[in-house]
Amino acid sequence: MGITRRDFIRVGGLGLLGLTIIPGRIPTALQDIVSPGTNQQVRTSRSDSKASRWRFVVDIRKCIGCGRCVKACKLENDVPLQPEYNRTWVERYVVNDSGEVFVDSPNAGIDGFSADYLNTKYQNLKARKSFFVPKLCNQCQRTPCIQVCPVGATYHTKEGIVLVDRKACIGCRYCIQACPYGARFLDPRLKVADKCTWCYHRITRGLLPACVEACPVGARVFGDITDPESTVSSMTREEPTAVLKPDLGTEPSVDYIGLDKVIR
Amino acid sequence: MKHLVRAGGLLLGLLLLAFFLPRIVGTTTYLEGYGFYPRNDEANANEWASLPAQYAESSVCSSCHADKYGAWKESVHSTVNCEDCHSPGKAHIEEGKTLVADTSRELCGLCHAKVIGRPRSFPQVDIKTHGGVSICTTCHNPHNPSQSAQQDSGKPTETARPPAIPHTLEGRDNCLLCHSTGGIKPFPGDHDGRSLDTCSICHKSK
Numbered sequence: 382m383g384i385t386r387r388d389f390i391r392v393g394g395l396g397l398l399g400l401t402i403i404p405g406r407i408p409t410a411l412q413d414i415v416s417p418g419t420n421q422q423v424r425t426s427r428s429d430s431k432a433s434r435w436r437f438v439v440d441i442r443k444c445i446g447c448g449r450c451v452k453a454c455k456l457e458n459d460v461p462l463q464p465e466y467n468r469t470w471v472e473r474y475v476v477n478d479s480g481e482v483f484v485d486s487p488n489a490g491i492d493g494f495s496a497d498y499l500n501t502k503y504q505n506l507k508a509r510k511s512f513f514v515p516k517l518c519n520q521c522q523r524t525p526c527i528q529v530c531p532v533g534a535t536y537h538t539k540e541g542i543v544l545v546d547r548k549a550c551i552g553c554r555y556c557i558q559a560c561p562y563g564a565r566f567l568d569p570r571l572k573v574a575d576k577c578t579w580c581y582h583r584i585t586r587g588l589l590p591a592c593v594e595a596c597p598v599g600a601r602v603f604g605d606i607t608d609p610e611s612t613v614s615s616m617t618r619e620e621p622t623a624v625l626k627p628d629l630g631t632e633p634s635v636d637y638i639g640l641d642k643v644i645r
Numbered sequence: 646m647k648h649l650v651r652a653g654g655l656l657l658g659l660l661l662l663a664f665f666l667p668r669i670v671g672t673t674t675y676l677e678g679y680g681f682y683p684r685n686d687e688a689n690a691n692e693w694a695s696l697p698a699q700y701a702e703s704s705v706c707s708s709c710h711a712d713k714y715g716a717w718k719e720s721v722h723s724t725v726n727c728e729d730c731h732s733p734g735k736a737h738i739e740e741g742k743t744l745v746a747d748t749s750r751e752l753c754g755l756c757h758a759k760v761i762g763r764p765r766s767f768p769q770v771d772i773k774t775h776g777g778v779s780i781c782t783t784c785h786n787p788h789n790p791s792q793s794a795q796q797d798s799g800k801p802t803e804t805a806r807p808p809a810i811p812h813t814l815e816g817r818d819n820c821l822l823c824h825s826t827g828g829i830k831p832f833p834g835d836h837d838g839r840s841l842d843t844c845s846i847c848h849k850s851k
Contacts, residue, residue, distance in 0.1 A: 383646065384646070384650055388650060392650065392654050396654075396657065396658075396661075399658075399661075442764060443764065445756055445763050445764065445767050446760065446762050446763060447755040447756045448755060449726075449729050449755070453700060453728075453729075453733075456699055456700075456732075456733050457698070457699045457700055457733070458696075473761075473762045474762075475761060475762065492755075493754070493755035493756075493758075494760050494762060495751075495754045495755055495758035495760045495772065497773075500760060500761060503761045506761075508761055511761050511762040512762055512764075513762050513763075536686045536689075537686075538686070538690045539687075539690075542690075544686075544689065544690060544693055546686070546689040548689075578693060580698075581690070581693045581694055581696075582693060582694050582695065582696035582697070582698060583698050583700075585694040586694075586698065588698060588700075588702065589702075591698075591699070591700045594700050594702065594726055594728070595700070595726055595728065595729055597722075597724055597725040597726070597729055597756060598724060598767075599724055
């Protein structure tokens, strides 16, 4: 007549015993099942959590919106010159007297913001504050884009940079949808996802990313965060920094100085 | 009944094993290279790393252009990379292709035109009126903006102004009478095509 109490306890007990004697990562795996998110190591075991050795600092207070970074990026990385394809871009935020926010990024900022027709709309505006915000891939340590890729075509390098394997990418655009920073686009020539690599071919040779090299005011700073003497180390240590959309838990590797609440 | 318990237990055990085994041995490390979509992240990362760089550093320029480099390095423009105005240097360095510096007013205006959004402390001018239609390098030395254009070395002048008018303007309404091509004291060649009303924008009487 069914399972006896004695049998139930015996089988259940053996099962529990079995769980406890399996060595290694079981306890952490269990912990993850009980409270997801508390145990990063297991949750993101598919190479999705890598603390970056490199760090990028963007100083919004210094940016003058000249767009040299956008141009350098396109020339350096053979990014399509049409304005809708960008690995990096510059946004301008203007807040007027009544708190309204105006944002523009003409041609991603590659031609600067000084052309007449770009500024006529602001002529009679009582601007309370205005500033430029350079954007690029945040090289998140917990990436939405790697998580959603159905074919595993995008991954973290050992240094924590997010790259796309162009041979594996099927161009499904999931990652473009997933990126909360809009950092990805579909390359119109290869029909694969493309994004900022922090100039992986330059930084692995000891050069600076092209945008950092091109910035005339030092608004973009790049360096090794593990080196306490590096500029990024001292900046993140001594300056008030913040990341974009920290509430999403993506753990970006780009720190911003002078971040304002109106910045999206 | 016992056979059902045994089968159920076996099934449960298998399910548990299927759930935990991949998490213990780490499938990601040894299964990634197989299956429908074989991956080799390291090989791909090396591919990315092997791409050619287009931008050199400014320090590379110093080995041939020491004079210009020296002036630039000491100036307030030392934060502006050579390649910002002269375009990427790879083809120039490797194949000797000539680099043409962009000397347009628009290029200088990218940084120095008065535009909403720019930090107030940054030097900006009204690009529509400042200096008429001349290209900026007529008056300003791009490698050392505190010097005038004519002065590529030596002490910096206080301002980078074009020469002041050494004579009175009384009775001399038409500058071009004396200063046009073929006049007593013709203006420089790069002033060709400028109209009378633009002279006083740059040249002030003493």
